[in-house]
Amino acid sequence: MNSEKLQVLQSKALDIRKLTVEMIGRLGVGHIGGALSIVDLLTVLYYDIANVDPKNPQNPDRDRIVLSKGHAGPALYSVLADKGYFPIEEIKTLNQPGTKLPSHCDMNKTIGIDMTAGSLGQGLSCAIGMALAAKIDKKDYKVFCIMGDGESQEGQVWEALMYAGNMGLDNLVIFIDNNGMQIDGMTKDINSIEPLDEKGNAFNLHTQRINGHDFEAIENAINTALDTKGKCSLIVMDTVKGYGVDWVASKGYGCHSMSISEEQWRNFCQKERD
Amino acid sequence: MQDTFEMREIYCQSLIEAAKTNKNIVVVEADLMNCIKTGPFKKEFPDRFFNVGIAEANMVGISAGLATCGKIPFCSSFGTFATRRCFDQVFISVAYSKQNVKIVGTDPGICAEINGGTHMPLEDMGIMRGIPQMLCVEPTDSVMLKALMPQIIDYKGATYIRLQRKKAETVYSEGEKFDLFKAKKIASGKDATIIASGIMVSKAVEAREELKNQGYDVGILNVFTWKPIDEQAIIECANESGAIVVAENHNVHNGLYSAVSEVIVANKPVPMESVAVMDEFGEVGKMPYLSKKFHLTKEDIVEKTLKAIKRK
Numbered sequence: 024m025n026s027e028k029l030q031v032l033q034s035k036a037l038d039i040r041k042l043t044v045e046m047i048g049r050l051g052v053g054h055i056g057g058a059l060s061i062v063d064l065l066t067v068l069y070y071d072i073a074n075v076d077p078k079n080p081q082n083p084d085r086d087r088i089v090l091s092k093g094h095a096g097p098a099l100y101s102v103l104a105d106k107g108y109f110p111i112e113e114i115k116t117l118n119q120p121g122t123k124l125p126s127h128c129d130m131n132k133t134i135g136i137d138m139t140a141g142s143l144g145q146g147l148s149c150a151i152g153m154a155l156a157a158k159i160d161k162k163d164y165k166v167f168c169i170m171g172d173g174e175s176q177e178g179q180v181w182e183a184l185m186y187a188g189n190m191g192l193d194n195l196v197i198f199i200d201n202n203g204m205q206i207d208g209m210t211k212d213i214n215s216i217e218p219l220d221e222k223g224n225a226f227n228l229h230t231q232r233i234n235g236h237d238f239e240a241i242e243n244a245i246n247t248a249l250d251t252k253g254k255c256s257l258i259v260m261d262t263v264k265g266y267g268v269d270w271v272a273s274k275g276y277g278c279h280s281m282s283i284s285e286e287q288w289r290n291f292c293q294k295e296r297d
Numbered sequence: 298m299q300d301t302f303e304m305r306e307i308y309c310q311s312l313i314e315a316a317k318t319n320k321n322i323v324v325v326e327a328d329l330m331n332c333i334k335t336g337p338f339k340k341e342f343p344d345r346f347f348n349v350g351i352a353e354a355n356m357v358g359i360s361a362g363l364a365t366c367g368k369i370p371f372c373s374s375f376g377t378f379a380t381r382r383c384f385d386q387v388f389i390s391v392a393y394s395k396q397n398v399k400i401v402g403t404d405p406g407i408c409a410e411i412n413g414g415t416h417m418p419l420e421d422m423g424i425m426r427g428i429p430q431m432l433c434v435e436p437t438d439s440v441m442l443k444a445l446m447p448q449i450i451d452y453k454g455a456t457y458i459r460l461q462r463k464k465a466e467t468v469y470s471e472g473e474k475f476d477l478f479k480a481k482k483i484a485s486g487k488d489a490t491i492i493a494s495g496i497m498v499s500k501a502v503e504a505r506e507e508l509k510n511q512g513y514d515v516g517i518l519n520v521f522t523w524k525p526i527d528e529q530a531i532i533e534c535a536n537e538s539g540a541i542v543v544a545e546n547h548n549v550h551n552g553l554y555s556a557v558s559e560v561i562v563a564n565k566p567v568p569m570e571s572v573a574v575m576d577e578f579g580e581v582g583k584m585p586y587l588s589k590k591f592h593l594t595k596e597d598i599v600e601k602t603l604k605a606i607k608r609k
Contacts, residue, residue: 083367130365131395138365139394142385148355149390152362152370159323159344159368179386182355 024239028071032238035105036066040267041292042101046114046124048288053117054126055271056264056278058098060202060235061090061169064260067241068167069102077107080135086164087153089138091146092171092200093127094280100124100133108135144177146170147197151187154195165249169198173205175216181226184257188227192255196248197228199257200235202264204276223257235260300464302439305334308401308460311446312371313341319450323363325349325372327356333373333403333462353383360398361390369397369450375409376402376418376459380425392428392455399449400425401458405435405495406546407587408461409579417579418459423551425457426524433524434477435459435495440469441521448477459495466499468519480527486516489602490534490541494520494553497544497572497593504598515602523553528560535565540605542570544598549573568608570601 024032039062047053069075073086090099097117104111109123116122123132127141138149150168157164170180187195199219203210210216223230229251233240241260248256264279265272268291274281316322316338323345324338330348339346349356353374360370373379379402380387391398402421404410409417425433432454436442442460449456468483475481483498484505493501501517508515518534520526535541541561545553554571561569574591588594 087365138362139389142389145354145358145386145390148358148386149362149365151355152359152364152368153366154362155347155359156363156366156368160366179352179354179358182349182352183358186349186352186355186359 024242029238032066032070035070036063036267037294038105039066039098039101041294042105042114043098044268044283044288044291046097046101046117048283048285049115050117052280052282053097054094054280055283056204056274056281057092057171057200057202058095059266059268059271060262060264061095061200062098062267063236063238064169064198064200064241065098065102067238067245069106071242072245073167074164077135080108084162084164087137087150087166089140089146089150089153089166089168090128091140091150091168092143092174093140093146096124096126096128099128099136103133103135143171143174144179147180147183147187150195151183151192154192157194164194166195167198168195169200172199172201172203172210172216175199176214184226184228187255190255191253193252196245196256196258199259200262201259202262204264204279206276206279208276219259223259227254228257229254230257230259232259232261235262236266298467300439300467303463304436304439304442304460304465305462307439307442308333308446309335309337311443312338315447315450316342316345319369321367321369322450323347323368323370325356325360325363325370327351327353327372327374327378329374333401335373353378354386357383357386357398357400358390361394361396364396364398369399371399371401373401373403375404375412375416376421377416380418380421380457384424387425388428392431396455397453399456399458401460403460403462405459405461406574407579407584407591407593408496408546410583410587411581413581414579419548419574419579420551422457422459422523422547422553423555426551426556428455430454431524432456432522433459434522437495437498437519437521438465438468440471440473441475444473444475445477452477461496466496468498468502477522478525478527480530481519481521482530483517483519486514486538488513488515488538488540489606490516490518490538491544491598491602492518492520492531492534492541492553492557493544494523495546497546500595501544501598503595504602507595507599508602513602513606520553520557523556526556526560528564531557531560532564535561535567540568540609542572542598542602542605544572546593547573549575568605570605572597572601
């Protein structure tokens with residue numbers, strides 16, 4: 024990745040973080056930690072890789088992006104608003120009565136959302152259905168599914184991983200946002216899902232493990248996944264919950280859902296680019 | 298009299314017939330292809346058939362994903378596993394997401410026979426009826442199933458089909474017409490109306506004959522679509538006969554008796570009686586034994602009808 028592109032992506036990721044913090048900040052409380060940990064991935068996907076068009080959001084040939092960890096919705100809403108799927112002013116309506124932007128992603132409320140999520144563990148099965156539909160129709164769109172590490176404790180995730188691996192769905196790329204934390208504590212202390220790379224390989228998935236905040240690593244991993252024929256890809260993203268906002272990340276697992284003061288979000292949104 | 302065809306034969310043939318012109322029809326199974334016998338569909342359309350193994354949650358989720366891309370997935374399992382095993386997936390990925398997925402639950406109620414209590418769905422329609430906007434239908438025999446399948450395929454929305462796999466008792470003759478959203482009047486009666494569904498319809502016909510011999514004029518309404526329920530037809534029966542008996546192969550709670558009561562209470566209160574499983578778990582046995590054990594016989598319908606008439 025050349026330095027110019029890297030700078031563009033870094034700058035875009037900061038914009039998205041600011042929007043995310045503002046959106047949740049204006050409400051005063053929300054799932055900020057797990058939203059911030061996927062911002063860098065969303066930035067690479069939406070501004071570098073995925074074939075999506077805000078002017079034609081229902082294009083049947085578009086790439087699909089399923090945010091299975093639906094509570095990170097505000098990060099995705101920030102991207103969609105920034106890309107022009109809906110007016111940026113709408114971010115002020117998060118969770119307000121009658122909003123199009125609910126806590127958890129809803130495909131029937133928000134333009135640009137490909138699958139409803141919120142009850143954890145369900146998105147990957149849906150993403151598999153989308154990938155199978157592409158195979159039936161001989162279309163070459165890709166499906167990207169973003170899951171959480173805590174979410175991966177759900178049994179359905181493993182039903183789905185097994186089937187995706189066995190079917191060799193090379194048009195499906197699965198990400199696990201491995202920030203190591205869940206509501207009640209550290210994932211490793213509650214019910215560890217590691218070793219994720221070994222599990223991925225054992226499920227016959229083309230598995231990569233990367234730093235989920237390294238833009239170049241994310242881009243390379245996705246391109247490698249898309250170049251790998253006959254195998255479904257799993258990319259384990261080692262991330263930091265609350266990444267990019269010190270007063271969020273420093274809360275540890277407490278940042279899964281936390282209160283944010285007006286002073287906090289306004290200060291962060293004035294932050295200059297490094 | 299038993300049907301000429303098994304319900305599953307008609308189900309699969311209808312899917313194949315429709316799929317010849319409708320390329321969006323797909324079938325998703327969870328290791329019960331050989332029970333519901335969708336093998337011929339797989340043979341005809343191998344690219345549109347998926348078997349996910351024993352993983353009903355995944356089956357339902359995959360079906361939802363296929364539906365987001367315009368496919369019309371039919372997925373099936375025994376009624377127990379097609380509903381309670383994957384309830385949240387049906388609720389969120391299918392219904393809440395407004396996806397056009399058809400879920401087929403087989404072996405309703407006591408039809409599960411020697412598979413026993415673990416496999417005996419006496420609550421499936423109650424579970425599915427509780428999901429907003431879920432269409433819930435229980436075709437009575439092969440003639441009705443054949444007539445309803447194209448309507449079910451054309452209907453855009455989450456659907457639960459409660460389906461006997463094997464031969465049903467024949468109620469209708471070839472050529473009979475059905476509207477998916479209209480209850481089917483079998484007979485009018487001024488003393489009481491038996492509202493029935495599934496295997497209880499043929500028993501209601503027999504019960505009516507016996508009641509006729511005793512001097513009573515009893516009507517029958519086949520409410521095969523439990524939701525959205527045909528309110529008008531039910532109200533007309535209440536007006537016409539002044540007493541209602543609901544006969545269902547289901548638990549008394551949350552089933553057809555509950556659904557009909559909701560209509561009756563709000564519109565035309567009349568005495569009502571229920572022939573249903575009275576809040577019990579299923580058990581192994583053949584149909585004659587189970588019918589007696591759970592009081593789902595013709596005699597039970599007669600007894601409850603006389604009771605309802607007495608309460609008028």
